[in-house]
Amino acid sequence: NAGVTQTPKFQVLKTGQSMTLQCAQDMNHNSMYWYRQDPGMGLRLIYYSASEGTTDKGEVPNGYNVSRLNKREFSLRLESAAPSQTSVYFCASEKVGEAFFGQGTRLTVV
Amino acid sequence: GIQVEQSPPDLILQEGANSTLRCNFSDSVNNLQWFHQNPWGQLINLFYIPSGTKQNGRLSATTVATERYSLLYISSSQTTDSGVYFCAVAYNQGGKLIFGQGTELSVKP
Numbered sequence: 072n073a074g075v076t077q078t079p080k081f082q083v084l085k086t087g088q089s090m091t092l093q094c095a096q097d098m099n100h101n102s103m104y105w106y107r108q109d110p111g112m113g114l115r116l117i118y119y120s121a122s123e124g125t126t127d128k129g130e131v132p133n134g135y136n137v138s139r140l141n142k143r144e145f146s147l148r149l150e151s152a153a154p155s156q157t158s159v160y161f162c163a164s165e166k167v168g169e170a171f172f173g174q175g176t177r178l179t180v181v
Numbered sequence: 182g183i184q185v186e187q188s189p190p191d192l193i194l195q196e197g198a199n200s201t202l203r204c205n206f207s208d209s210v211n212n213l214q215w216f217h218q219n220p221w222g223q224l225i226n227l228f229y230i231p232s233g234t235k236q237n238g239r240l241s242a243t244t245v246a247t248e249r250y251s252l253l254y255i256s257s258s259q260t261t262d263s264g265v266y267f268c269a270v271a272y273n274q275g276g277k278l279i280f281g282q283g284t285e286l287s288v289k290p
Binding site: 101102129163 | 212214222223224225226229269275277279280281282283
């Protein structure tokens with residue numbers, strides 16, 4: 072039982088490049104989330120998905136797109152990366168009020 | 182949207198001491214969780230506690246929903262308790278889960 076798996080763990084991008092962060096959960100949870108964590112800012116919600124086929128904006132959605140491919144997978148795409156998107160990204164899934172987090176992706180945009 | 186405020190922002194303790202962390206939130210919620218982020222960045226769910234009191238070993242939590250706050254108690258602190266403690270709330274289970282800015286705890290031997 073792997074829980075929530077994120078890939079990659081580390082990534083360096085040049086400004087303007089695109090990439091997709093992958094997230095998969097094997098706990099049959101309906102809700103999935105993407106957060107970013109910056110020093111002194113806590114975790115800020117980018118997008119979330121309450122169920123397969125639905126997505127909704129969080130606190131900081133600009134510059135990101137998401138796709139809930141199926142119940143297991145929820146991906147986050149940066150179409151044109153900017154230095155302001157340098158951060159640690161966390162994916163999470165939730166059931167009955169208990170959220171489980173992936174290990175995080177440390178993204179640097181230069 | 183919901184606002185979540187945690188206090189204190191930082192806390193330094195000697196091993197063995199007790200502490201209380203507070204989480205205030207701006208609206209009625211049906212989902213409140215406490216998390217611990219260890220020094221390696223891993224986030225672990227401690228409690229799901231939209232109301233009432235729960236205990237797990239040296240940790241306990243109380244939420245007074247009518248007054249919109251929650252408290253996390255750590256007793257007999259250990260160095261392994263170090264890290265950042267986050268409170269997160271949502272209107273419902275499976276809804277937008279919004280985090281506070283955390284309390285950074287450092288337990289000294």
